Amino acid sequence: MLSRTGVATCENIESILPPKERLQKGPVAVIECFQQIPCNPCYSSCPRNAIKPFDDINDLPVLDYESCNGCGTCIHNCPGLAIFVVDETYTEEEALVKLPYEYTPLPKVGDLVEALDREGKKVGQAQVVKVQNAKGQDRTPVLWVSVSKHLSQQVRNIGMEG
Amino acid sequence: MLSYEIAVIGGGPAGLCAAISAAAAGASVALIEKDRHLGGQLVKQTHMFFGSKAQFASTRGIDIADILSRQCEELKNITVLLGATVLGYYDDQVLTIEQDNKVQRVKADCLVVATGASEKVLPFPNNDLPGIYGAGAVQTLMNVYGVKPADRVLMVGAGNIGLIVSYQLLQAHVKVAGIIEAAKHIGGYLVHASKIRRAGVPIMTGYTIKKAYGERKVEGAIVWQLDDRWQPIPGTELDIPVDAVCLAVGLTPMGELLWQAGCQMIYVPQLGGHVPFRKATLETTVPGIYVAGDVAGVEEASSAMVEGRLAGLAAARRLGYHNADWENKYQDALQQLMALRSGPVGEKICSGLKCVVV
Incomplete structure (x- = not known):
């Protein structure tokens, strides 16, 4: 149970996962925010207004999967670092996962790294495809990593050095 | 004797906002801070804030300290006294302060007390060994002075401070052996917990520390499980080798000045300890003395900033x-506070406030 372990359960994940048909169309945000806390930057930062307006600042975000194009602006704006973008159309065998990563050293493009799940356990290998660290991201770099397609909804971190 | 219309005591998020809103309304303000810099705990907070734009959501605490300090500097009717400790409160709104080894008196028509909170400690054998830290000390060492506090840490407490400091330890390349939490559930925001978990750090709810051990400094800790009545269960002990134990077991308001000034106080566990009765304007039972931030009840820094604005406006x-403009600003602050507290995580605060708002 999430409130005891800090790890989202399968039911938690299923409740927010974009539908299969949407995942097959390309990159889309996966918002792993399951607790009502007073917080709305995902909504206010989305350039496409894909997150529905909050009636109350404590509302959970509701994503309009069709409006979201997986741009990832919400990833570095989410104070809880709880948003990921998954692209299951990346290649035939691989999916792309964009994840926030506030650790040093930053990996380099091309690096092969451990793919970690929500418990920090190694579930496979990931390759770093891109490291986004623009000034506007305010020191929350976003890593694009490619992983085996069946791991697209499991991989949420990479092995940290040091 | 220095004389101001309003003296704000404490230059953290609440005090900064109180000084800014009072000065913007036209009052002459002294902002008295015991540290050598403004910002209070904000200067250690490298994580992004929650809330909405009005409370600087998505901005890091340390940057909020800069933004508010700059706003203070721009207001010519704010005098900032740094390295100045308020020693006492006397009748007729006179404060004695110590600054640069000199004692002087400051007179103010109104006071905003924004002195914050202090960390609670936990009694257990060997809790006086070197290597037993409060979470605030660990944050200060790392984030203010750039000193690595340890190599491998056991965090006690899974509230927001325990979770956030654990994350910052990981960022500083310190191993976190685990986070133990006596309650059955994680007290802090679950997004913070998930961040720590995917970095491989275990969180053990229903566990407490039995003792620390070590010859001259901490070499490890024994933790054990608690039953439903919070009693330790013999036989569940685990030995966790660490060179530091970090305590993040809650905060308690620092209301000494309020006691001295004769404000009526009450013990409210939901607010962290003894807090003053206050009106909706945050005025205590002593006319002209206002409170804002953790000293009024331990809560998030976002609410502390809004409370500061409110108290500054009221004073x-x-x-x-x-x-x-006054009425708009005042109503806006009230609305913001209500919104921040309206959800499930605000329930505890609201139930506490019911006991103290008169």
């Missing part, structure tokens, strides 16, 4: 500063 109004 300014008491002195006759009441322009056309």
